[in-house]
Amino acid sequence: MRISKKAEYALRAALILAAAAPGRTLQIQELAESGTIPVKFLEQILLALKNGGLLRSKRGVGGGYQLDRPPRSISVGEIITIIDGSLSGLAQGIPTSGFPGAAGIHACLEQADRRTNDLLHSQSLADVLEADRARELLAFEI
């Protein structure tokens, strides 16, 4: 029913990378500080994101991480899915038969899953950052 801390951290890190100057690499340390994330925990997360095809990394002096694709083409849903395995699996494990309404309830939950999936896969990191800026502007005007 919730998003895992791990996925939350992954989103933070991805957003920080997305907000950084394009082409710039950030090290785990910097990301951990900017996002207030435990370093070693973040390490695992970045690794997962890398293996998920989202990040590119470079070892050694001057190494670090950067997004492997433009922020416009990376969705919130994709990140959560990489980390948590799935996103909003309300229908997971629910039987499709065995008692009255079984198929119906499963279909219903599946539809809910589809909706959040669609929404979160349609929101890119760029969208999120823009929403953030729009919100700041609004706050300023008030």
Added chain:
Amino acid sequence: MRISKKAEYALRAALILAAAAPGRTLQIQELAESGTIPVKFLEQILLALKNGGLLRSKRGVGGGYQLDRPPRSISVGEIITIIDGSLSGLAQGIPTSGFPGAAGIHACLEQADRRTNDLLHSQSLADVLEADRARELLAFEI
């Protein structure tokens, strides 16, 4: 990210009650067998549903449970909410500031929550049973 087993059982029990002849009371034993639910566990669940204003109960010989309202006016979302406390809290615990995109990501997840909430609160037990019957009919024609 998932619906708890408890909520799943609650849905089963509610649907079984909804499918029964109106006005008929079912005992824990019957519900447990029809829904394949551990009896003592179900007891807790029915109690919660009763305190949530969904069920009416009667003690003693010939006692049991029945819905306190027509199936048309009880939603899937209501049941899950009573048992799990909330439904689809993707945005729960996500900060609204502290790093670039924080507000944006929170807003995004909140929107997803609103959508599943709307959907599941719009689906009544009656709807679910009907969907079930429609599906059976379809299977028959194939």
Added chain:
DNA sequence: GCATTTCCCGACCATTCTGATGGGAAATGC
């Protein structure tokens, strides 16, 4: 008054999940 059935506790338990932490191997740059 006796059987039945819900009500309502509270304790316990096994397993899994979550949120980390630690230590070393392997690249890389100089």
Added chain:
DNA sequence: GCATTTCCCATCAGAATGGTCGGGAAATGC
């Protein structure tokens, strides 16, 4: 060859999940 930084596996404590068990009180029907 040495510092740096990622890679990767192993482990761990604590919480949550999904129950189980027991027992006594209170309705209700006969």
